[in-house]
Amino acid sequence: MKHFSRFLVASLLILAVGSVNAQDENNPWSVSVGVNAVDTYPTGEAAYDIPSGMISDEFPNEFYNVEDHWNILPSVSYINVSRYVGNGLVVGVSGSLNRIDQRGDQSVNDLQYYAADAEVGYSLRDLINGEGGWFDPSLYLGGGYTWFENLNSDVVGDPTANAAAGVKIWFTENFNLGLQSKYKHNFRTDSRKHFQHVASLGIAFGGKDTDGDGIYDRDDECPEVAGLPEFNGCPDTDGDGIQDSKDACPTVFGLAEFDGCPDTDGDGIPDPKDACPTVAGIAALGGCPDADGDGIKDSDDECPNEAGPRENNGCPYADRDGDGVLDKDDECPDVVGTVANNGCPEVSVEVLAQLNTDFKNVLFDYNKASLRKESFETLDRVASVMMEYPNTRFLIEGHTDSRGSDSYNKKLSNERAASVRTYLTGKGIPAARLESQGFGEERPIATNNTAAGRQQNRRVVLSILDK
Incomplete structure (x- = not known):
């Protein structure tokens, strides 16, 4: 022993x-x-x-x-x-x-x-x-x-x-x-x-760790500067969970949604881009507030609590529909609209979503661009809604599934979108307000490996165009 x-x-x-x-x-x-x-x-x-x-x-x-x-x-x-x-x-x-x-x-x-x-x-x-x-x-x-x-x-x-x-x-x-x-x-x-x-x-x-951060140089994306394992050896100076090379404000604790910069006033605009970083405001005014919503920041508005035009230093002129757009500038003076839309109403997300829900009932003849008769009632309803937004421009998008060649699908989707545009212009919608474009099979929203998925991909979609 x-x-x-x-x-x-x-x-x-x-x-x-x-x-x-x-x-x-x-x-x-x-x-x-x-x-x-x-x-x-x-x-x-x-x-x-x-x-x-x-x-x-x-x-x-x-x-x-x-x-x-x-x-x-x-x-x-x-x-x-x-x-x-x-x-x-x-x-x-x-x-x-x-x-x-x-x-x-x-x-x-x-x-x-x-x-x-x-x-x-x-x-x-x-x-x-x-x-x-x-x-x-x-x-x-x-x-x-x-x-x-x-x-x-x-x-x-x-x-x-x-x-x-x-x-x-x-x-x-x-x-x-x-x-x-x-x-x-x-x-x-x-x-x-x-x-x-x-x-x-x-x-x-035999391993080399130049910066002494415990991560060997061959695995270290920042071998000359001590960093953290979760960032492959790169540093996070302000400790906000965003490595310095991707952090727009590397020395100040910030938020990922703002690339590492802070938003002191919580208005959704990072401090470096906020002209009023300590007072909540809106992006349109560089982060400064507009209490009356007239598009003039409060510090420049002589009537900060009452909407008015800039040429009147933010105090109101006549606005009979009360939409914040002066009658002289209001393209829809008797209908409440928005400043951005020249006094005319804008299509809301909900309205656009409903129009696209209706578009699911728009059907075409097999392998053709001709509309089926059962689609007419749906399109008439869509046209009547479009009439309520007289200066809104729409894009009619045509989409297909992946069956058939790319060129054939692109051509068919173009023709189908154009058929819908032709029908709506025939119902009184000005042609200048409508554009059509076919995307073929480029933008699927579901798998093309099942019949149900292909059915979802064969669709017509409505979106808003910029003026």
């Missing part, structure tokens, strides 16, 4: 003086040092110059019989250098030395042992943990050369074929404790087959 105690003590001593990144493409190099134990007993075949019965003929009998069979040099007696090559594969070389005082069940007097090995290892860590993780089991194959001193004091070297299994426990991204058991097979008749067990501490290195 004393040998096993020495083995553990030596491992813990190395651990106590060690410093602590998993070996991967960021830290491709690794160096490990530790202690090794050599065991010739459970190899299933007697070795050269050992009396019969001193080696088990059962493989791997008494594999963990540390006290009787393991040879442990209680000092640093193993070194390994390896490099990560990708896809979980590591190639490495190692060297070790030992003193043999137990050959199987035969006691000997500190025979020399040296070994140099090369191997390819495959890490199972990502298969087990998904990606990364502290538990890192591996399998190894390789070969080497081992020198044993025999009872005649001759040091004899033999090539070996090696197979090993091991596990690394990663304490940090760079530092690990490794445990490995390796079987070394010698093909000579005077066989020196044996097991070698290793406990080691390893450090992975």
